[in-house]
Amino acid sequence: MSMPPLASGPDGPAALRPLLDTVLDALREGNRARGGPLPEGGPETVAARIADTVGDVLPHNGDPDALHTLVHALAEGSADPADPLCTAHLHCPPLAVATAADLAASTLNPSLDSWDQAPAASALENLVTRALAHEIGLADALVTTGGTEANQLALLLAREAHGGSTRLVCAASAHHSLPRAAWLLGLPDPVIIPAPAGTLDPAALDEALTRLPRPLTVAATAGTTDAGLIDPLPEIAGLCAAHGARLHIDAAYGGSLVFSERHREKLAGLEAAHTVTLDLHKLGWQPIAAGLLAVARPRDLTPLHQRADYLNADDDTEAGHPDLLGRSLRTTRRPDILKIAATLKTLGRTGLGALVDQVCAHARHFAALVQDHPGFELYDRPAISTVLFRPQHATDDAVADVRRTLLHDGRAVLGRARMDGRLWLKATLLNPHTRPDDLTRLLKLVEGTTSR
Numbered sequence: 001m002s003m004p005p006l007a008s009g010p011d012g013p014a015a016l017r018p019l020l021d022t023v024l025d026a027l028r029e030g031n032r033a034r035g036g037p038l039p040e041g042g043p044e045t046v047a048a049r050i051a052d053t054v055g056d057v058l059p060h061n062g063d064p065d066a067l068h069t070l071v072h073a074l075a076e077g078s079a080d081p082a083d084p085l086c087t088a089h090l091h092c093p094p095l096a097v098a099t100a101a102d103l104a105a106s107t108l109n110p111s112l113d114s115w116d117q118a119p120a121a122s123a124l125e126n127l128v129t130r131a132l133a134h135e136i137g138l139a140d141a142l143v144t145t146g147g148t149e150a151n152q153l154a155l156l157l158a159r160e161a162h163g164g165s166t167r168l169v170c171a172a173s174a175h176h177s178l179p180r181a182a183w184l185l186g187l188p189d190p191v192i193i194p195a196p197a198g199t200l201d202p203a204a205l206d207e208a209l210t211r212l213p214r215p216l217t218v219a220a221t222a223g224t225t226d227a228g229l230i231d232p233l234p235e236i237a238g239l240c241a242a243h244g245a246r247l248h249i250d251a252a253y254g255g256s257l258v259f260s261e262r263h264r265e266k267l268a269g270l271e272a273a274h275t276v277t278l279d280l281h282k283l284g285w286q287p288i289a290a291g292l293l294a295v296a297r298p299r300d301l302t303p304l305h306q307r308a309d310y311l312n313a314d315d316d317t318e319a320g321h322p323d324l325l326g327r328s329l330r331t332t333r334r335p336d337i338l339k340i341a342a343t344l345k346t347l348g349r350t351g352l353g354a355l356v357d358q359v360c361a362h363a364r365h366f367a368a369l370v371q372d373h374p375g376f377e378l379y380d381r382p383a384i385s386t387v388l389f390r391p392q393h394a395t396d397d398a399v400a401d402v403r404r405t406l407l408h409d410g411r412a413v414l415g416r417a418r419m420d421g422r423l424w425l426k427a428t429l430l431n432p433h434t435r436p437d438d439l440t441r442l443l444k445l446v447e448g449t450t451s452r
Contacts, residue, residue, distance in 0.1 A: 030075025040410030137271025147252030221251025228386030233269030
């Protein structure tokens with residue numbers, strides 16, 4: 001039996017080329033077989049199809065067609081974020097250039113826990129993370145797996161800077177990963193401030209900061225998950241400064257507005273934070289994962305420092321080899337920075353800003369369609385690219401049924417959010433290639449399902 005070829009090394013490109021053709025063919029065929037944004041039939045149908053396709057997961061003898069079979073099955077059974085009717089989540093269609101760069105990262109397989117495993121990747125990460133941090137007015141940034149890890153890391157740094165008694169203060173609209181991180185880190189129970197308007201209320205925050213004992217860490221949000229709303233960041237930053245509270249801003253969704261000349265003013269106040277979460281696999285068109293945590297004071301990263309002689313021995317560090325263990329809580333790390341760097345360099349600020357402007361314009365257009373339709377109710381004008389809407393006079397159960405029916409039929413993927421005590425359908429528009437008639441079709445699909 002011949003040895004299977006490797007992806008890297010001098011023979012790697014020749015080994016990969018026919019396999020890439022196989023993958024691309026299977027992707028095309030699987031997408032055509034699915035025929036929409038989601039496979040029809042619901043969870044049981046998809047699970048049965050996958051089980052039937054895979055058969056014996058670990059057969060005695062291998063199957064040379066397994067790559068084509070599995071990629072075809074995955075594509076046929078996937079929710080396609082590039083379909084204009086797939087709008088449920090902060091789940092973006094990745095750019096081709098970013099995906100191609102990710103292939104190179106997987107092929108070369110650097111591990112960013114020591115310089116001798118990733119010489120160029122560690123230098124690239126150093127350049128790009130600092131450039132992105134400077135773009136939002138901070139000093140440095142670490143690469144994370146996404147917003148959840150970045151938020152956890154932010155609270156860890158707050159704990160180490162201010163002691164284990166530091167208490168999280170956040171709005172009810174904050175991402176669930178923040179109170180979960182407080183629990184994970186053994187911090188006191190968070191103080192959750194009601195957010196009836198969907199954002200952190202400065203008056204309620206002022207009252208809480210006045211009565212609560214120190215130390216405190218306030219978490220604000222630039223782009224809530226449910227409605228894409230942005231907290232009043234300048235006011236919150238002023239209150240934190242006045243009360244001596246640490247400020248973390250979760251800008252996992254809204255952080256990419258910084259690339260847009262038209263929309264970056266919505267992020268005023270971001271530069272006042274001690275830490276900021278960014279996530280470019282949301283409004284950044286990157287393959288998962290592409291998160292970052294930016295910090296204002298690099299010395300706050302000191303608690304992350306670890307020593308392992310086989311990775312960062314003192315004499316190696318003194319000889320000039322970079323110490324990478326303090327750049328993450330993880331040891332093995334893939335070079336997610338490559339796809340980000342390729343995107344930034346290929347598109348530039350102007351190109352990225354145009355994509356941001358495009359999806360924000362789509363949201364405004366869809367909101368106008370909803371507002372002008374007598375059969376629908378609009379929650380509010382979109383702050384970024386999320387639109388909440390619901391059929392007029394529908395019960396919450398009816399709204400939920402509309403969403404599940406569209407999912408089961410594979411015709412549209414809409415999210416759900418509870419605001420004002422009611423259930424809303426959620427369209428998160430992240431596809432810059434979406435056309436106005438796609439949005440009209442989406443609303444008509446919901447209308448047709450509602451009237452059944």
